[in-house]
Amino acid sequence: MNNLGKRQPLGIQRVYIFYALSYLGFKFEAFKTARFGYEKLQNLKIPSAWQDDIDLATLKVRAKPFSDKEGFAVICNRCMNTNALINQAGDLCTSCGHPFVRNFTGFDTLPLVEFVPRAEIPPKKVMEFLKMDPPEEGNGFQPQKNAKKQGRGGLDGWQQENRDEQTMQFGQNDDLENDLFTNRMLEWLESQVNPDQYKPVEVDERILKSMRFEEIFIVDYSQLCPQWPKKYYKNMVPDVAITNCDKCCKFFLQDEYEFAYMEKGCCPFCKHVEKDKGVKNVYGSLADMNHR
Numbered sequence: 001m002n003n004l005g006k007r008q009p010l011g012i013q014r015v016y017i018f019y020a021l022s023y024l025g026f027k028f029e030a031f032k033t034a035r036f037g038y039e040k041l042q043n044l045k046i047p048s049a050w051q052d053d054i055d056l057a058t059l060k061v062r063a064k065p066f067s068d069k070e071g072f073a074v075i076c077n078r079c080m081n082t083n084a085l086i087n088q089a090g091d092l093c094t095s096c097g098h099p100f101v102r103n104f105t106g107f108d109t110l111p112l113v114e115f116v117p118r119a120e121i122p123p124k125k126v127m128e129f130l131k132m133d134p135p136e137e138g139n140g141f142q143p144q145k146n147a148k149k150q151g152r153g154g155l156d157g158w159q160q161e162n163r164d165e166q167t168m169q170f171g172q173n174d175d176l177e178n179d180l181f182t183n184r185m186l187e188w189l190e191s192q193v194n195p196d197q198y199k200p201v202e203v204d205e206r207i208l209k210s211m212r213f214e215e216i217f218i219v220d221y222s223q224l225c226p227q228w229p230k231k232y233y234k235n236m237v238p239d240v241a242i243t244n245c246d247k248c249c250k251f252f253l254q255d256e257y258e259f260a261y262m263e264k265g266c267c268p269f270c271k272h273v274e275k276d277k278g279v280k281n282v283y284g285s286l287a288d289m290n291h292r
Contacts, residue, residue: 015044019054025085026061029069033085034061074100077111077236078201079189089195096189097198101233104269105256111237112217112251113185115201117208123230129208130216180210181234200232217242219249247272 022037024030038058046054074083081095092099101112117126181203188201203211215235221228235242241254248270252260260268267274 015041015046018044019050022054022057022061025068026057026064028072029064030072030085031061031064032066032068033072034064035066036086074109076100077109078113078185092195092198094195096192097195101251103253103256104250105252105260110242110251110253111235111240112233112242113201113236115181115185115203115232115234117232118202118204121205121208125205126208129205130211130213132209134210134212180207212238214238217244217251219244220246221249223247224249245270245272246274 018037018040022034022041025032025034025037038054038061041054042058068085072085074085075081076083076093076096076098078098079093079096081093083094087094090099091102098114101110102108103110121129181201184203184207185201188199192198211234215238217233217235219231219233221231242251243254243257244251245257245267248267250267250269252268257268261274264271266272
């Protein structure tokens with residue numbers, strides 16, 4: 001819906017789209033979204049059999065709060081702004097303009113933030129820097145200069161300066177505070193005035209070396225269009241396992257992708273069969289049964 005704009009989807013009538021959106025929005029208490037759908041229906045040619053039901057539903061939704069149920073809001077992982085389900089400007093954050101990256105099995109948002117290396121860094125060097133093991137202070141951690149002054153509780157934030165008193169320092173081991181990429185992202189947000197000026201976070205050699213390669217996704221769109229450049233994404237929540245298909249360049253939650261691959265024997269979006277798995281080697285999949 002957010003990417004549709006004024007385009008007419010091939011083979012699908014807008015009436016069906018907005019009716020389904022409104023009906024499900026009301027059912028799941030996303031009343032703001034449901035009202036948006038019913039308002040859009042007023043400008044379309046509705047089947048006569050639906051007219052009375054839609055008019056009644058429009059009156060019902062106006063009696064409900066002009067808000068969606070808590071939990072349906074979309075959170076931007078770049079600026080942490082809360083977004084409504086519908087954004088007519090596109091599938092992007094209304095605050096910073098960062099495009100949402102969707103999981104193409106459930107279409108929920110993924111915690112991926114786009115970044116670009118500086119233009120003067122060659123692509124080969126970018127890969128070398130990303131594959132390097134981060135140094136101990138690579139994520140921005142600074143070794144404590146006064147380590148000898150720590151008391152017994154030095155690891156939990158307490159530092160003993162002398163025998164008579166103890167002081168507590170916050171943020172010494174705070175990953176969010178000291179992460180170089182996060183600091184750069186916050187600086188980038190401060191320099192951005194409005195969403196129309198969105199640009200991916202630009203990182204230098206030092207930040208590239210500090211990033212963990214297992215948290216980075218490099219999507220090569222040149223196989224889809226030679227003019228499209230590579231895109232770089234960082235997983236801001238490493239506990240969320242994410243994977244992407246090399247063929248269609250779509251992202252998925254890893255568990256959902258593996259389950260779908262086990263069931264169908266191919267990528268759930270583009271039907272691509274991975275070379276290392278094949279159709280008959282998908283962990284005893286249902287696809288094996290279908291191809292016997």
